[in-house]
Amino acid sequence: MLQNGKPELLIPASCLDVLKVAVNFGADAVFIGGDVYGLRAKAKNFSREDMAEGIRYAHDHGVKVHVTVNILAHNYDLEGVRKYLEELGELGPDALIIADPGIFQMAGEICPEIERHISTQANNTNWASAQFWYNLGAKRVVTARELSLKEIREMRAHLPEDMEIESFVHGAMCISYSGRCLLSNYFTGRDANKGACTHPCRWKYAVVEESRPGEYLPIEENERGTYIFNSKDLCMIEHIPDLMESGIDSFKIEGRMKTALYVATVARTYRKAIDDYCKDPALYEKNLPWYREQISDCTFRNFTTGFFYGKPSHEDQIYDSNTYITNYTYLGTVHGIDEKGFTVIEQKNKFLVGDRVEIMKPGGDNLEVEVKAIYDAEGNSMESAPHPQQEIHIDLGIQPSPYDILRMKKDN
Incomplete structure (x- = not known):
């Protein structure tokens, strides 16, 4: 746990205005991306000027800022990444979220005063890999979404106390392992591992038999339809006690492409749930209906607990539609x-x-x-x-x- 025995509530922000909303609605930290080298290229993202103002605003309110530099880099990216890291060293965010070992090493050389956190894109599925990154200077590891709470507790038990664990507790789920997906690049030429994912997992699919081209056969999953890759959204608002006892230091919310309404709704609800539980577990139990009501007021695709309690089943997919519920x-x-x-x-x-x-x-x-x-x-x-x-x-x-x-x- 971090300050005051509470986990950090880490909220996404797509732009400067949303960052300010996140700060005012209860974030302990926000994570953002610049114009380049992050995995949400279609988000509005932050110019250098906006990032500087956002960091100032957050720090003035006692909130930290983490910046994503989590692409899987090619040779032609490295010169630009180096310049970008130099700029970030001048701006002074609190942490960099990194997946690529080369970028991790460069950040340690160029801006060693900024914490380095290991992105979920690095497939952090066991305590030994987390220990590996710790030995190289990482302050925090973001667990793969495919881990159960039992596995996270085992990870916590094997790691040094000052090695922090961050886990996604709410938001969209990726059908591919730790977000490593090739479908977008294959279909559209837009590389998910460089921030340009077109979300083909939400598309409708059919089967074509080799000798009958043009004849499309629907894919049916227990008569639910054809959206076979379309996952429900993760939501752990009803399981704060289990999260608190797992050893997770930072509760992370997915959504760097979402609106200010989404950010405000999720930040406020998790803020109150965490604070209520830390004040009195009975108060948390009493207020569960309010949390459920409020968290359903933002855009979502129904809810699941993901991998936290075991491998997801067909009940965690949405086979008949790819649309959001918006109240x-x-x-x-x-x-x-x-x-x-x-x-x-x-x-x-x-x-x-x-x-x-x-x-x-x-x-x-x-x-x-x-x-x-x-x-x-x-x-x-x-x-x-x-x-x-x-x-x-x-x-x-x-x-x-x-x-x-x-x-x-x-x-x-």
């Missing part, structure tokens, strides 16, 4: 209050004057209010907010705080 629409993050007392946001999805919306607050409250009026940045009245990324000013009757989230139930 709320994300309207925007509160940027501030204007001189008239109206709420300022960058609008993300359409809503109307008269709609009932919710103000989602970090402490756990969800305040339902009516949209009384909408104005554009020039003060012109609007009946609706139809244009994404438009700055709008909203009369909600009350004044929310910066980085509160505005959302609306789908049935509204």
Whole structure:
């Protein structure tokens, strides 16, 4: 365990605004990627300027920043990686998440003051490999998603106390072993191991018999359909006691391509669950219905406990669809209050004057209010907010705080 006997809550951030939301909604640390050399190339990611501001903002609020440099590098990547590591040395994040041994060695030479964490992409499935990385200077290992809690407890028992263990506890699951997938590169030329995965595991497949080209035969799995690679999402919110007793130092949330609403929802729910359990396990048990309700308010593909309690079965797959369940629409993050007392946001999805919306607050409250009026940045009245990324000013009757989230139930 880390500070105060609690595990670290490690939250993803796709961009600067989402980082600030993560910080305000309970993260102990955030993990982010730069424009290059991370495994989420389609995320917005951070420019050098945004990364510098994000690190300053997080540190001012007592939150750490981990930066992904976890591609599996080719020869032509190495010169650029070296320059990037030099830049990161100047920016001063708290840790680098690395999978490639060559990049790991370069980071130790170029910016030795920054902790090096071993990415799940390095296939960390046993304590001996974790010990190997520790002996080379690693501070933390991110376990493979294929490990059970029993295996993680065994790993903890064999490692030095100052070697930290980080594990994913929530988010999308990859059908391939520790995320090492060749399907995307094969079908589209976009390499999953260099951050450009097109998620072919979510596509619909059929079988073609060699002598009957063009005749597609559906793949059926117990009459559930044809999405044979489509995994449910990992969720361990109901199993915090088992996670706490496993020896995991950092509870990691997947989602560097997700919205601020997703980040706020998951961060707030796990923050409260961890704090409640550490205060009194009985309080955690009492609040389980609230955790279940809240965690289902963000986009998800039904839930599974993954490999934590043994090998997943057909019940952990979704065979009839590749769509998300979405109960709320994300309207925007509160940027501030204007001189008239109206709420300022960058609008993300359409809503109307008269709609009932919710103000989602970090402490756990969800305040339902009516949209009384909408104005554009020039003060012109609007009946609706139809244009994404438009700055709008909203009369909600009350004044929310910066980085509160505005959302609306789908049935509204």
